[in-house]
Amino acid sequence: MVSNRQTALMGLARQTATFDSSKLTVTIYDDEETVQSRRAAFHRIESSLGLLDNMKLPHVYADLDREGLYLEGVRRARAITEDMLVHGHKHFESMTERYHMTNATPFGLNFLMFRKTIELQGAAMQKEEWLPLIDQMKINGAYVQTELSHGTFVRGIETTATFDRDSDGFILNSPTLTSIKYWPGGLGLSCSHAVIVARLITNGKDHGMHWFVVQIRSLEDHSVLDGVELGDIGIKMGYNGTCNGYARFNQLRIPRKNLLAAHVQVLADGTYIKNAGDDVPLSKRLYATMLDVRCAIIESAAFALAQAVTVASRYSIVREQGSPMFDESNAEFPIVAYKSQHYRLLTVISQAYAILFASKEFSQTYRLFVKQRADSNFSLLSTVHALSTGLKAWSTGIAAAGAEEARKMCGGHGYVAMSGLPEMVATVSAMPTFEGENYVMWQQLGRYLFKQVDLYTAGKEVDANMQEFLCGFNEYLNELSTHSVTGDLSEPSTLLSIYLYRARALLATAYREFTEEAEVSSKAEAWNSSLMAITAAGHAYTVYIVLRSFQSRVATAEANLQPVLSRLCNLFALTTIVSPTPSFYSVTFFEAGILSPGQLSSIRKSINPILEQLLPDIIALTDAWDFTDASLCSALGCSDGNAYERLMSWTRQLPVNNGNIVRNAWEGGLFPGRPYGARL
Amino acid sequence: MVSNRQTALMGLARQTATFDSSKLTVTIYDDEETVQSRRAAFHRIESSLGLLDNMKLPHVYADLDREGLYLEGVRRARAITEDMLVHGHKHFESMTERYHMTNATPFGLNFLMFRKTIELQGAAMQKEEWLPLIDQMKINGAYVQTELSHGTFVRGIETTATFDRDSDGFILNSPTLTSIKYWPGGLGLSCSHAVIVARLITNGKDHGMHWFVVQIRSLEDHSVLDGVELGDIGIKMGYNGTCNGYARFNQLRIPRKNLLAAHVQVLADGTYIKNAGDDVPLSKRLYATMLDVRCAIIESAAFALAQAVTVASRYSIVREQGSPMFDESNAEFPIVAYKSQHYRLLTVISQAYAILFASKEFSQTYRLFVKQRADSNFSLLSTVHALSTGLKAWSTGIAAAGAEEARKMCGGHGYVAMSGLPEMVATVSAMPTFEGENYVMWQQLGRYLFKQVDLYTAGKEVDANMQEFLCGFNEYLNELSTHSVTGDLSEPSTLLSIYLYRARALLATAYREFTEEAEVSSKAEAWNSSLMAITAAGHAYTVYIVLRSFQSRVATAEANLQPVLSRLCNLFALTTIVSPTPSFYSVTFFEAGILSPGQLSSIRKSINPILEQLLPDIIALTDAWDFTDASLCSALGCSDGNAYERLMSWTRQLPVNNGNIVRNAWEGGLFPGRPYGARL
């Protein structure tokens, strides 16, 4: 163990914790057994990838080009997949050894979406045929839906699968430039198979989008099959370890049995039939795979944010820089001592926990739904779907903004790749876009909430989870009164009321705006012109759910953890109201007179004492996530605090510093035609 | 000219403008002559770099590794520097042909900071020696201040320059690991010289930081001189066309005459003397170079943001995706038609103009200061410095958040490198950090404002620019009344009052908080515990200045431009209050009862009509910045709107798609030991 000023500071900061961080680790991963088995898996993988020596420059920083980044992605994906197969666990099914979503690897979508779609949409025989091949990685599949000109609006896709009676199969075709498939993970270079979304055409009739299992590369030599053009889409903001790709189909023939047939079939004469008793519209079926992935995204957002703030917290403990204005001591202070840094760090830490606990509560509801679905009971579907849209949009938005905030908290060094932060930010920044673009998600949630209000105003029964929320909603709709919150602002119940009243008030505002507008224009126009209000309402509803989930998890946490978690939960509630860091719509807390300017100032004042109480726990709160050094891949954020030596050591190991590059630049004359740089 | 659905949509959108965008171009670049001369320069450069064919994949997307990115940076830097030397202009002195700050190129700091420091801190003979070499690019210099452990706190730097009488010079040394210079642009691989900031030690006495001109590489073969270790710091989030570097000095000897000596000298016997009549502390001298660069940063932030939103606007016109909820027309809508997209786009456009106009007003004051300084009149220094901190922090924060917002507005395609957006976001994201970290800037502004309040309360004269602002400030300090704004919310003067009252109220709150706290604790503790309030006050003051500048530029704009610019200005003022996109502290508009919940709802309602009025001008407002296609370097954002064909064409040209990479991955067996990927 190295020992220097930085490691000493880190050691001290670790000792000040008011609670046992390993207990919190168990809370995060649900049970001790999972914690241990994950640790063992990480150790095996990091050892096989040569990542245990954290003074060695990680290969991903070795100045790689597109090919190098991809090959490194393949190498890592092999290691985690092999470990899951050999040791029979699923630790890397939705998150990688770097805590990225597994669609960041060339094999990840095989399980995350390819398998899942066949499982949910395939007929029994199809599952029998393909699932074992997937489970043993004998094939590797992509999920291919998005086209050059259609992502969000799936019904707009143009790829066709036309039934051809002579060959007893379909002919897959990309009729236009804009119909080229573009974006699917693993498609460009790595996948042998894919689930392709295409419009099914039989006997001249267009039946809209359906799923087809399609082989695209040879299993013998990995060459691209005739009738397919495949390619990579190049460097992206992040996710460069995988090959998001494009595909163009030119009259590719696929067997009839490859249409996923859990719900529909095409007979040998081209007749299109729905399976008996199946009346769920196909668009609803789409949710099934999506819901699963969304669950994974929400959870993943918590870990992504926690990683970034772990690096920022550790660095803030060991970086000493200047002293506060008016200070005469001549000593330098660790940057965590500056109130702004202290405030920003803990705000983001509280957000990571807020997402985590909200995700846990949601998963619980989701699991119940999956259980009921097995008995063809879909009663929870609309609730689960609505929650998934709001939580997906909220958590990914917060995580992306918070990760960038954490990066900025590391000053200049946070901008260098080896800090790990640029890649963390880039990776989490994709989340607001994929699997349901966030502004589109807010609308879906808004639609659900409006439907519930419709039921409520019609005196009909609303969904069980909305009953309490809509209780007394008429008062809001009719603007009968203001809804000011009174009571102690440090009481969880008071804080929850603030969020509840705000959510109701904003929903009422949006609903009124829409209804009034719909009287003078079309419903579509009214909806569109109320879009910002609808988004605000969905957002407020979601944050209310998040705070409620956070509070309920705190209430049931074990005694040792209660004080720190309840402080964190209150901090989350208070800073979401007044925070200067991106806090979507904070101004709305004043709508309907919910808070007064006086209360605003009390809220501000109450934050400093909580920050003081939480200061000694900053390291424990981030240690609790149990990130390995290799998973953070950060010269600034390793657990020992040895930031400067490591950053300098990694820098010296960079291939760019081997001297050749200067020679190559000089070769052409750095500045030809001028004395400087002209060769003598 | 290609003609397809997308180019047709773009053509239509260009026709709907209510004003002549070329007039606005002249406003942006100050005069017609500059517009023309810039255009000619861009054309020469783009033609010499082979960038005029916008269907050809730009080289920077050709899957480059660290070396390739740097060499491409060198190639481009040569072209723009050569053009300036040959054609005698300065169009690329502070911004490159991509509208990045020129510290993004290997030669940029030669002019931006190396020259500037010598000009301001050098004695006459020193200028005579070095400036001509710089101007003709016979040498290329870096500005080397930051060390591994010190950036913000410059006084903490550890590098020493010890006077050595025997050799009549200084010995430059890096005494510790943490003293290694780390970050300077161009240092790693490109510079022959540098201004190095080091502690001057003579006759055993430490005189603190001074500037030294130091040669670090041979001018004959570019090899690193003995006594210096140099290297690149590898891939960064952005700026990869240059070589931010590190340097360690091991007893490097430099001549005595290389100490920059405008203000101080070291005599042959080691005596340290200040030049007669020179009593400006050195820390103030630091501002001189910084102020210049900050001027450039503020301006640059406007262009950086405008570039990102130009791409997003053009893409939003040509991307058609789905239809609003309840719409039955079966037609697809361009995404700009969705109110959320429409709102976000115009909000960001208005921010880009707000930064631009604020920067123009500030530059005017700054030029006056520079003129006065020539006559040793420093009376504007504190004002100019204070404004520069606030505007730097505000504009870079807004630009970074807005560019990312623009990127997200392009959905999935905004995430691919070839959209140009990831690099735009990454580049602008460095700005909140360098040349004065933003949270540190807010404190400096706060310090200035507090000093002004001190003067005011002591009945002394405040700075000229603060007189109106502090007029009647006692009422705020004493909380004598609330300061509600009445009047028409579409009147510029009413809007400006909102911002003025808020800024006063927040400054009073911060000042009171600090003063009260300072009675029970030390001033340093009081300052630190009030940090968030101080930041909020500085922020509010700055936005007030920005809005005032925007309004005054609108008032003097030519008649044809007035309607569109005043709408944009009002939109900026209104959305900054209620916007859901990151709007630092929007909640504070309710402090001191400035706005009521009722007014909030009027503000919301008044936004939609302005958005409608501005819709036909979206393309003209972004065209006006006169960005060439090559400078945007974006498959989605070229002026013709031909987004899909170009994206697909560039994708097919990517080197990764030449087939080798798949063979290389396959070579090792994509998944060895399993049937899939095992070679036959």
Ligand SMILES: Cc1cc2nc3c(=O)[nH]c(=O)nc-3n(C[C@H](O)[C@H](O)[C@H](O)COP(=O)(O)OP(=O)(O)OC[C@H]3O[C@@H](n4cnc5c(N)ncnc54)[C@H](O)[C@@H]3O)c2cc1C
């Ligand atoms: C890293 C990554 C991995 C991916 N992996 C896969 C994969 O494996 N398989 C696959 O098939 N696809 C994949 N995709 C594609 C992804 O699913 C789409 O990009 C995503 O669904 C967003 O759709 P879009 O790109 O069409 O965005 P768009 O819909 O074009 O969004 C652009 C803008 O338009 C706005 N907008 C669009 N519609 C509306 C509306 N109705 N109302 C209001 N505003 C609207 C949005 O808010 C946004 O601001 C991936 C994308 C990324 C970035």
Ligand SMILES: Cc1cc2nc3c(=O)[nH]c(=O)nc-3n(C[C@H](O)[C@H](O)[C@H](O)COP(=O)(O)OP(=O)(O)OC[C@H]3O[C@@H](n4cnc5c(N)ncnc54)[C@H](O)[C@@H]3O)c2cc1C
């Ligand atoms: C792209 C790029 C180019 C650069 N080019 C050059 C160059 O050419 N030459 C050169 O010399 N340097 C260069 N730098 C370095 C740059 O000047 C520093 O990174 C910058 O000054 C920020 O300082 P820092 O890194 O020490 O941040 P830090 O001060 O370490 O900031 C880290 C965190 O601490 C907080 N903090 C620090 N001090 C205080 C305080 N007093 N009060 C409250 N909070 C505080 C900050 O808010 C921040 O959140 C460059 C950096 C970048 C990113």
